[in-house]
Amino acid sequence: MLGVMGESTTADGVTLTMFAREHVDPLFRRAGARKKGRRYEFANAAGDVSLFDLYSRGWRNGTVGFDAGCQISPHSMALFRQWSLDREGGSPAAVPRMQVWLWSAGLTPPLDVEQIGLGHRGFFDAASARRCGEALAAAIASTVIPLLVRSMDRRWLLDAFLNGDVFRAHRMIGTPERTRVLLLIDDGASPDLDRALADLAASTRDPRTREGDRQLLRWARERLDLGPAMDTRG
Helix, strand or coil: CECCCCCEECCCCCEHHHHHHHHCHHHHHHHCCEEECCEEEEECCCCCEEEEEEEEEEEECCEEEEEEEEEEECHHHHHHHHHHHHHCCCCCCCCCHHHCCCEEEECCCCCCCCCCCCCCEEECCHHHHHHHHHHHHHHHHHHHHHHHHHCCCHHHHHHHHHHCCCCCCCEECCCHHHHHHHHHHHHCCCHHHHHHHHHHHHHCCCCCCHHHHHHHHHHHHHHHHHHHHHCCCC
16 A cells, blocks of 8 residues: 555555654664664764665555665775776766665564565554564664764774674675775775785785775775875765
8 A cells, every 4th residue: 555655554554754753763863863764874074874774665465564774884985986987987976875885784683574474574554563663673772873883983893894793694895805905094004004905915816806806906005195185075
């Protein structure tokens, strides 16, 4: 069933926007996130972005389906992606940040899924929307927001990637060598970055990642030579 704005709705009139307004918006608003529709973003002075996205999975058998996920996108990664596209003769338009992420994970709390059978989460009336919303809100408050906020600290993020178990069960783009370079490059030349670049250069012997590693090495060396003039943030 579609509501007046073309949005899926339960038989008693609950839409995903109404669901988000009640159960999701207040949590991210208190945490200081920027809201864009049903996407909630944190950002730091370096231009890094972490976000939570609540999106529709359509309507079926009276159920409003949805899913949710998180992404972390360092600004240095967006710059590298744009540099790569420019070299390939791609569009000069800025690459959307939703397409440039270092880490991505779907949110899978034990949400209410009775009588759905869709393979994803949803609700079919006001009561199931409330149960679903309470479970989602608990996961957001206990896990999602603390993770997204802490990920805006580059040093914490680097340690978490390399030494912790926080990110291992989810999708991560690139290798540890690439991650270290991307998270250290904005601090300029340093012994840590020198070691990271040396490790990345050594990893170019792997044919599965060779070309991407070589491109990142070229970009990193250009960025170090050019300094702040290459930062196109804004």
